[in-house]
Structure formats: structure tokens, C-alpha cells
Amino acid sequence: MSEGSSGGGQRGETLLYLTDEQLRKGIEAMFFAYKGFTSDPDRILETRGYGRAHHRAIHFIGRAHGTTVNNLLAILGVTKQSLNRVLRTLIEDGLVESRVGTRDKRERHLFLTEEGETLERALSEVQQARMREAFRIAGPGAVAGFREVLEAMMDPEMRRRYQRLAETGQ
Amino acid sequence: MSEGSSGGGQRGETLLYLTDEQLRKGIEAMFFAYKGFTSDPDRILETRGYGRAHHRAIHFIGRAHGTTVNNLLAILGVTKQSLNRVLRTLIEDGLVESRVGTRDKRERHLFLTEEGETLERALSEVQQARMREAFRIAGPGAVAGFREVLEAMMDPEMRRRYQRLAETGQ
């Protein structure tokens, strides 16, 4: 069962940071921090009648200009029906533009319009402000550790996507 | 890839770790990592017909035995109607027990039953396993940084709850 490190745990003083207690704290920290992480954008989105799904779409379209629907589906990890509903409203509202691919005409390439970029900036501004403050308080060493742990926590495929995005913007 | 990011952190120098690019990476890391963080428990919950809301309730009841409904509401940050729906099914299914308070008979104190504890262990086992592996890969220094940043990212009230939970179990 829960053969964690708490029961017999003395043997590795060096592994103190791997006790059940430490892991539990990590789990709860993720929960509470994620709440904070999403709260500021949520407030902005609410005034527009959008939700987190819209934010995610806007973020990754703004991040990888001209990305295809399929690529976005893979990044977000939702069904096309689910994404399409969100995408449709964003296009109708004039925040996103969908252009037929030139190389492959089956593909649609997605772009933020002027208005879409404005909203994107507003959203990332508040989210970045919170993260900037957290980074500033914690300091550069902590930030490096933060990212190392998060990266190690991702599913391998998501880690690849994350790294590819970070490096190439696609 | 954590490629060092912060280079120097000399004081007059750059604060390179606070660039928009670094912040964006942090934001995306949170997104992808949270996905991984919840994926293992989600798989278990699915087989039982439960969702994340059930997991959260089970986690915090298991964490703070005998907590009241009101306390749980504050921790989870949802409405009582929302929590009640989840709590009702957990009680009906015999995973949670609700006892009338002795000091204040208006209060209900919540406990996991034997079966509830079994599920709780199964859920936290897989979640802890992922976090243990991430912590092991990243190492103790990174873990400390990870928690510092997450803590700084919480809303103050949530930070207080988090710390209180971590210290007193209530």
C-alpha cells in the first residue's frame, strides 16, 4: 500500500525532501497555487463572457502564430468538437482569424486579430504580473528549481511540446 | 530544458529571470505540469464515476479529519451547492461519514470511512509517485525553489490556509 517514506524513513536523512509529508505539501501547493495562477485572467474573461478554454486558445494562438487546428488540439489535449466551439465564438467575435493553408489547403492557420492581440495582452499582463512578483520574491535560484520540478512532472509528450514551444515558438 | 536561465543574477545586472520570455515559460510550465499532476488520479476516479471535485473533497477530508463543511468550503473555494452535490454522493457511497458536532450541533464533522481511506490512499499514491519522481529528478534545492515560487503565487488567504494546513493539519 502506501509504502512511502514516512513509516521507516530514518535510513535516508539525505532524502528528507521525499517524505510523504513533503510530497503532500507539494501536492497542496500545486492546488492552491494553480487557483491563484488562474484567478486574475478569470476575472477579465468573465467580463467578456469567456472562460478558461478561450484563454488557452488565445494564449497558444498568440504564441504560435499561424498554428493549425490540429496542432492546437494536440497542445490543448481536448476534442476537436470542444475546441471548435470555443474557436467558433472567437472567430465570430473577431478575435481570431482562420486562413486556409497555402501549402495544404485542408489546413486552417489561426491568427489573432488586432482585437485578439489586445485581449491576449490584457490576459498575459495580469498573469505575468503575478508570476513576476512570485519570481521576484522567490529569487532566480528558486525559479530555476520551480521550472525543473514542473518539467519533471509533465507527461513526456507534453514535455516535448513545452520544450518545442519554448525553443522554436511552434 | 532549464538551460540555466538565470545566468548571474548579479544585482545591478539584468534580472534576466524576470524577462517576459521567462515568465511565459513559467506560465506554460504551470499549464502543462498541472495536466500531468492531475492525470493519474483522474484515471482512477474515472473507473469509479467520480471527478476531480470528489478527489479534492476526499483529499482535504482525509487531511483534516473531522473538518466542518464550512471549513471545507473555504479551502475549496466553491459554493455549498457545488460541494454538497459531491459530498452527498460520497456519503451515499459510504466513503465519507458526516457526524453532528458535539460542541455545536449545527456543524457536521466529516470523516473518511474505511473505504474512503482506501480510495484516498490509492489516489494519493499515484499522485505522490509522480511528485516523488519529479522531486527526485530535480533534487532538494529545486524542490525548495518550487515550493517558494508556488507559495508566492497563491492568494494571501489561500497561502494562510496552506500554511495552516501544513503546520497544524487543520
Added chain:
DNA sequence: CATTTTATGTCAGCCTTGTTGACATTGCCA
């Protein structure tokens, strides 16, 4: 003691966002 407040539960209805399944269109490619 009467009144108000608190803690909880419940009904009803709405919204977002996820799901599955089915089907149509278009265009690439062998």
C-alpha cells in the same frame, strides 16, 4: 424570551467545457 444569525441542506435552473458518435466537405496522395 424573542429575534437574529449561523451552519447546513436542498430544489431548480443556467452556463461552460469536456465527452462520444455520426456525418459532410475538401483536398492531398498513392
Added chain:
DNA sequence: TGGCAATGTCAACAAGGCTGACATAAAATG
């Protein structure tokens, strides 16, 4: 030309948020 890929769309459903309204019991207060 036939098959597969990329996309869009319709329909139905579920989880889990939300609000509003109302009920009950018990504590707290004037």
C-alpha cells in the same frame, strides 16, 4: 480514382461550476 487526412458541424450527454430561493435547527444576542 479511391483512400486517408484535416476540418467543421449537429446532437446528446455529463461534470461541476454558478445563482437564487427556501427550510431547518441551533447558537448567539439583545
